[in-house]
Amino acid sequence: MALSALSLQAIPDSLADAIAFISQHSESVLSPGKREGLLLAAEEAFINICSHTFPEGNGEVKITCLAKDDAFVVEISDNGPAFNPLLLPDPDVLSDIEQRHIGGLGVHFIRHFTDQAEYSRKNDRNILCLTLYGKKGEEDIPDT
Amino acid sequence: MEIQSKKIDGTPVVAVFGRIDALTASEYEAAIQDALDGEDSRLILDFGGLDYISSAGLRVILATAKSLKSKGGQVLLAGACGTVKEVFDISGFCSIFTLYDSVSAAIAAVD
Numbered sequence: 001m002a003l004s005a006l007s008l009q010a011i012p013d014s015l016a017d018a019i020a021f022i023s024q025h026s027e028s029v030l031s032p033g034k035r036e037g038l039l040l041a042a043e044e045a046f047i048n049i050c051s052h053t054f055p056e057g058n059g060e061v062k063i064t065c066l067a068k069d070d071a072f073v074v075e076i077s078d079n080g081p082a083f084n085p086l087l088l089p090d091p092d093v094l095s096d097i098e099q100r101h102i103g104g105l106g107v108h109f110i111r112h113f114t115d116q117a118e119y120s121r122k123n124d125r126n127i128l129c130l131t132l133y134g135k136k137g138e139e140d141i142p143d144t
Numbered sequence: 145m146e147i148q149s150k151k152i153d154g155t156p157v158v159a160v161f162g163r164i165d166a167l168t169a170s171e172y173e174a175a176i177q178d179a180l181d182g183e184d185s186r187l188i189l190d191f192g193g194l195d196y197i198s199s200a201g202l203r204v205i206l207a208t209a210k211s212l213k214s215k216g217g218q219v220l221l222a223g224a225c226g227t228v229k230e231v232f233d234i235s236g237f238c239s240i241f242t243l244y245d246s247v248s249a250a251i252a253a254v255d
Contacts, residue, residue: 012166012167013167015165015166015167016167019165033227036196036227037227039196040196040198040227040231043165043166043198044198044199047166047198047200091235091236092236093234093235093236093239094236094239096239096240097206097209097210097213097240098210098213098214100206100210100240102199102202102203102206102207105199105202105235106198106199108234108235109198109199109231109234112234
């Protein structure tokens with residue numbers, strides 16, 4: 001079990017550092033496809049915090065990576081007001097182009113590209129916990 | 145992210161390579177605006193070299209498509225594969241766009 005943490009200012013310019021940190025720690029645990037999905041989910045979660053919770057850029061985001069057995073867990077927490085992004089409604093994926101709204105896709109990606117996404121509120125912090133399981137769910141790699 | 149813009153048979157084609165994320169999406173949007181000269185009603189977006197796109201990039205594609213649609217035009221999406229294609233699929237882009245395998249297939253559909 002390995003645990004690593006990184007604290008960042010909650011501004012979009014911190015995104016590259018956040019993604020590099022998660023990418024580095026998930027490399028040996030997740031397959032490339034799963035990892036790509038996790039990085040997308042993480043971007044959406046991080047940018048959501050920057051733009052909605054801290055539009056003034058005055059917040060702090062802490063990212064914790066935990067590899068345990070075949071699971072990889074990313075915890076993204078912030079010190080903003082209580083907000084559970086997972087309660088946002090599903091996005092509009094059916095309207096025609098004039099009526100189509102883009103909102104909600106970020107959370108949709110968080111749900112789709114993780115095996116488990118959980119929100120909790122502890123010690124005045126929002127905690128979003130994203131879990132992916134090893135290579136489970138990946139297509140079988142043919143023996144060659 | 146890298147962008148290459150050109151015209152094929154008079155239709156602007158914007159090819160993007162690498163990653164479109166929350167930080168690069170505005171540059172992508174600006175490149176699309178530059179590629180459209182105001183007369184164009186059709187635009188082909190080539191994703192054959194794209195490895196990654198987040199909702200910030202989808203917002204640019206949708207805004208461009210809405211704008212062209214209001215002028216009687218359309219955006220054609222070409223070459224998406226892998227995770228990019230999966231992102232388009234789960235976003236319901238298939239119900240508002242035709243996804244072409246290649247730029248040449250999109251060009252053929254324009255005529």
